[in-house]
Amino acid sequence: MYQTTLKSNFITLICLGLMAHSFAQTKQSGPIIADYGSVWKVDNLDFKVNTAKTYKAVFDISYSPNNNSQLNASIGTAARFLNMHAQNGVPLEQLKVALVVHGKAAKDLLLSEAYMAKCGVENPNEKLLNDLMSAGVEIIFCGQTFSSEGFLKEDLIKGVQLSLSAMTALIQLQDDNYRLIKF
Numbered sequence: 481m482y483q484t485t486l487k488s489n490f491i492t493l494i495c496l497g498l499m500a501h502s503f504a505q506t507k508q509s510g511p512i513i514a515d516y517g518s519v520w521k522v523d524n525l526d527f528k529v530n531t532a533k534t535y536k537a538v539f540d541i542s543y544s545p546n547n548n549s550q551l552n553a554s555i556g557t558a559a560r561f562l563n564m565h566a567q568n569g570v571p572l573e574q575l576k577v578a579l580v581v582h583g584k585a586a587k588d589l590l591l592s593e594a595y596m597a598k599c600g601v602e603n604p605n606e607k608l609l610n611d612l613m614s615a616g617v618e619i620i621f622c623g624q625t626f627s628s629e630g631f632l633k634e635d636l637i638k639g640v641q642l643s644l645s646a647m648t649a650l651i652q653l654q655d656d657n658y659r660l661i662k663f
Contacts, residue, residue, distance in 0.1 A: 512566045512615050516608050517559025531569040536576040538658040542583035548599035552588045555605055578653055582622030582646035586629055589621055594635035613639040622646035
């Protein structure tokens with residue numbers, strides 16, 4: 481009986497130790513996008529990150545949350561992409577990222593003043609988009625969505641590029657060896 485209790489207590493201590501270790505793990509943002517894009521550290525990778533490779537990714541962004549005061553997680557994915565690779569030794573100059581924005585996500589490219597007029601709150605995505613562009617990310621806006629929604633170019637966040645269409649931009653970027661990422 482004593483031996484069984486001792487064994488049971490030992491197993492309980494091991495489980496508690498493992499649980500404490502798993503809870504101690506935290507997500508971390510940076511070093512490229514400091515305020516967004518936190519990711520988990522993953523140790524002992526079997527499939528190693530090639531730190532000599534140039535990663536070219538194009539994110540197809542058409543989703544936006546129904547809550548206009550909520551950050552668009554699809555845009556935040558680009559920050560995660562940059563931070564996770566930088567945290568694992570890939571230099572920023574080897575990370576080429578573009579966002580092609582269309583559909584429901586169109587409003588997320590508006591300056592806060594225009595967003596406020598359309599949605600009743602300041603644009604929660606404006607700082608993130610500016611941080612991404614400061615890191616070299618191209619933000620490309622579908623001209624078809626732009627025109628159908630009646631947007632004005634002066635209402636767009638500075639640095640957003642207007643394209644003929646999302647389809648055109650996606651084809652051109654993929655022809656330039658960008659890999660399409662769609663969630």
